[in-house]
């Protein structure tokens with residue numbers, strides 16, 4: 133028990149108020165409970181609480197927005213309870229300097245832990261003031277419990293400049309979250325600059341990140357600003373950080389440690405003025421264990437990890453996401469659609485290996501393909517099975533390039549580099565492609581060459597080299 137402490141609860145639901153009182157009565161000397169903003173303000177006129185616990189939606193207004201004018205000592209910790217459960221509420225709660233934000237339904241043990249910490253005044257970092265007009269949900273749709281932890285972390289990141297690592301399967305929304313972290317953070321008036329480590333040839337990564345001087349390497353005809361310079365004052369989003377080559381990792385670590393960098397070919401030390409937000413779909417601990425990612429850089433980036441749950445772990449958000457994608461489609465000219473209840477249930481049951489991105493693609497396809505304004509379960513079934521078991525692959529070109537990347541990594545990790553890696557890959561890819569096309573055209577080489585868009589003689593020669601029998605591929 134914290135001696136002599138007073139807790140004020142602002143909650144209009146009498147049942148919740150009673151449960152909270154029962155839970156916390158032994159944690160304080162005095163427990164006051166009010167049910168509206170007017171009652172709260174009247175109580176505050178005569179008392180000074182050591183902690184305020186407040187609901188957001190109250191009969192006479194918003195429990196967060198009305199608090200700053202209520203004459204409370206700004207140092208008083210506030211715990212916000214809300215069933216609104218959006219990033220907006222989490223961010224606004226942080227904006228008033230609240231101690232904690234607990235989405236409803238909340239866990240009573242969690243509430244007790246939070247209350248004890250607040251009463252001992254182990255305060256969180258001072259919170260940034262968020263302009264309520266700016267605080268929408270920053271493109272993030274969904275209120276499932278699994279997303280609440282994400283919103284709370286984003287809200288806590290708003291008041292500091294720490295590096296962030298966003299983890300999650302492909303298509304779970306890592307880039308949307310990176311943008312939300314930027315948009316709610318201290319650097320929101322600065323630029324948001326993104327760079328994808330997997331999309332840039334390894335020999336160019338350092339020049340892309342740090343810039344280069346004129347003549348630094350062949351083809352460097354003029355000085356070029358790197359992403360660190362472009363993002364100055366803002367946030368730098370390093371997407372697919374797990375794919376960053378080791379040499380670039382070493383440089384990045386040095387920059388994060390010293391806050392200084394120099395351009396490729398330059399000698400002057402420049403000040404790094406960015407918040408680094410990194411993301412990857414890869415398992416970082418495996419990359420570290422395999423020696424493919426520097427452990428010290430991993431720990432430096434992993435101070436505040438944000439782990440995005442796969443869509444199958446937040447199925448209750450699927451309805452809201454479907455609505456969101458239908459609306460987005462409508463704005464870009466697609467027809468408006470409703471979903472029959474069983475059609476929606478089928479979408480909710482699906483496992484979504486490509487996560488939110490795959491759901492977005494499927495919804496937009498359904499909006500186009502469905503003949504009726506109401507999408508039926510048959511429409512959904514047809515689209516989900518269109519590409520065989522497991523539904524639509526999220527992005528075929530993407531999965532091919534990732535498979536190639538994994539394969540190439542293994543080859544390059546081997547001791548022997550005989551310069552045949554390109555021709556080996558070509559043989560693997562061509563053989564698979566030729567076999568599929570030959571099967572499709574029942575061994576007709578002329579037709580196969582036509583579909584492949586290559587010369588018939590070239591095809592015949594390659595089939596010989598690859599030892600493929602066109603009649604029995």
Ligand SMILES: Nc1ncnc2c1ncn2[C@@H]1O[C@H](COP(=O)(O)OP(=O)(O)OP(=O)(O)O)[C@@H](O)[C@H]1O
Pocket residue numbers: 271272273274300301302303304305306307308309412413456488489492
């Ligand atoms: N919670 C969300 N609310 C609304 N849209 C979302 C949400 N999550 C993801 N999306 C949408 O899904 C698509 C994929 O999201 P995003 O590109 O952020 O995923 P990612 O995790 O970065 O994927 P990858 O690992 O393949 O780069 C985007 O169109 C994005 O707008």
